Amino acid sequence: MGTEIISGVYFTPLAPIVTTGGSVMHAIKGLDQDLQQFGECYFSTADSKSPKAWKKHSQMVCNLFVPYGAVKFVFFDDRENSETYGKVVDFTLSRQNYGRLVINPGIWFGFSAISESESVILNIANIKHEPSESIRLDPYDLTIPYKWNFD
Numbered sequence: 001m002g003t004e005i006i007s008g009v010y011f012t013p014l015a016p017i018v019t020t021g022g023s024v025m026h027a028i029k030g031l032d033q034d035l036q037q038f039g040e041c042y043f044s045t046a047d048s049k050s051p052k053a054w055k056k057h058s059q060m061v062c063n064l065f066v067p068y069g070a071v072k073f074v075f076f077d078d079r080e081n082s083e084t085y086g087k088v089v090d091f092t093l094s095r096q097n098y099g100r101l102v103i104n105p106g107i108w109f110g111f112s113a114i115s116e117s118e119s120v121i122l123n124i125a126n127i128k129h130e131p132s133e134s135i136r137l138d139p140y141d142l143t144i145p146y147k148w149n150f151d
C-alpha cells in the first residue's frame with residue numbers, strides 16, 4: 001500500500017534500474033490491492049509551472065508515475081468523516097523520487113510540472129475514462145485553500 005500522503009493517497013518508492021545507455025523503471029506487475037482491475041493507461045503531460053486542477057474522481061483509482069521531469073501534486077481532503085479532513089498536502093514525483101502514487105476516489109487533486117520543461121505522467125487506472133465520474137474546479141477556485149505559486 002505504501003506510505004500515506006493524505007487519507008486515500010499512498011506512495012511506494014520504486015528503484016530505477018540504471019544501466020549503461022539508460023534506465024528501466026517499473027510501473028505495475030499484475031493486478032493488486034490498489035489496482036483490482038485494469039481499465040486503461042495513458043500518458044498525461046504537464047507544462048512547466050502551469051497547473052492542471054482541480055479534479056475529484058468518484059470511481060477511478062489512479063496509479064501515477066513520473067518517468068520524465070518533476071511534477072508537484074497537491075491534495076485537498078474535504079470529506080468530513082476523514083481523518084485528514086481539511087488538510088492540504090503536496091507531494092512531488094520525479095526521476096529522483098520515482099515510484100507509484102495511488103490516488104483513491106474522493107480526494108481533490110491537481111498538479112503542475114515544476115521542472116523547467118514539460119513532464120510526463122503515466123496513469124494506470126482501474127476504469128476507462130468516463131467524464132461523469134469526476135468533478136472539476138478551476139485551478140484558482142477559492143473553495144480549495146491552496147494558491148499555486150511558482151516563484
Ligand SMILES: Cc1cn([C@H]2C[C@H](O)[C@@H](COP(=O)(O)OP(=O)(O)O[C@H]3O[C@H](C)C(=O)[C@H](O)[C@H]3O)O2)c(=O)[nH]c1=O
Nearest residue numbers: 042044045052053055057060062064121122123128129
Ligand atoms: C484522460 C482522458 C481525457 N480526455 C479529455 C478530457 C479533457 O477534455 C482532456 C484533458 O483531460 P484531463 O483534464 O482529465 O487531463 P489531466 O488533467 O491530464 O488528468 C488526467 O491525467 C492525470 C494524470 C490524472 O490523474 C487524471 O485522473 C486524468 O484525468 O482530455 C479524454 O477525452 N479521454 C481520456 O481518456
